[in-house]
Amino acid sequence: MTKQLQSMTDKQCNDAPASYTDLSVLMLNCTLTRSPSVSHTEGLLKVAEGIFTANGVSVEILRPVDFEIPAGLARDYSGVDGYERDDWPQIQAKIDACDILIIGTSVWLGEKSSVCNRVLERMYGYTHNFNDKGQYRDYGKVGATLITGNEDGVKHCAMNILFSLSHIGYTVPPQADAGWMGEAGPGPSYMDAGSGGPENDFTNRNTTFLVWNCLHLARMLKDAGGIPAHGNQPDAWDAGCKSDFASPEHRR
DSSP states (O other), X not given: OOHHHHTOOXXXXXXXXXXXXXXXXXXXXXXXXXXXXXXXXXXXXXHHHHHHHHTTOEEEEEOGGGSOOOSSSOSOOTTSTTOSOOOHHXXXXXXXXXXXXXEEEEEETTEEOHXXXXXHHHHHTTTTSBOTTSSBTTTTOEEEEEEEESSSXXXXXXXXXXXXXXXXXXXXXXXXXXXXXXXSSSOOOTTSTTOOTTTOHHHHHHHHHHHXXXXXXXXXXXXXXXXXXXXXXXXXXXXTOOTTOOOGGGOO
């Protein structure tokens, strides 16, 4: 440990480098458990929420499982393919309004939950729309994931979720995943008595790093007006603006 770290005061430790009060966070808790029953994944999301709210950041947590969300890639299935109702557009509106999206999921059979998969699929169904700079709609937003379960699988699920978010335009900061796993086989879940989940230093450290890296990156992106609109506009490419791309016949 350096002398500088040894001499840090509590004030220095808790003195944020910027203001984040204009930022908003949406947490999608992709548990299989409907409200108001206990969700262990939400217990971990609450750890992150506490750090966000301590810095004046607006946070909303919702469980997609509480909503009617048909499978598919259409923007709205209301009255389509036999569906009377589709709640996804109201969730998508919340996604569009936030600066930071955190997807929480439990692990089942070594994979993210079926609810999580459906959320990512429905988000993917909106990617043919662009933002006001002509980029894919989620450019300029920050994405991360928090994961819980009783078997191994945190890193596997995080790889899939973070790739999916990056693929559709999200910017993923360093240490953008954190999780807690109980021992293999049946056993206590994250918030159960004796699990050690809420006290786990590794999980708490990584969750804290995740929150702050999301805040730092969201602050930089918002102050910069998002990702620069150069070399990443689909319509511009189709119109012939190739942004320094050299076709095979012009390569040497």
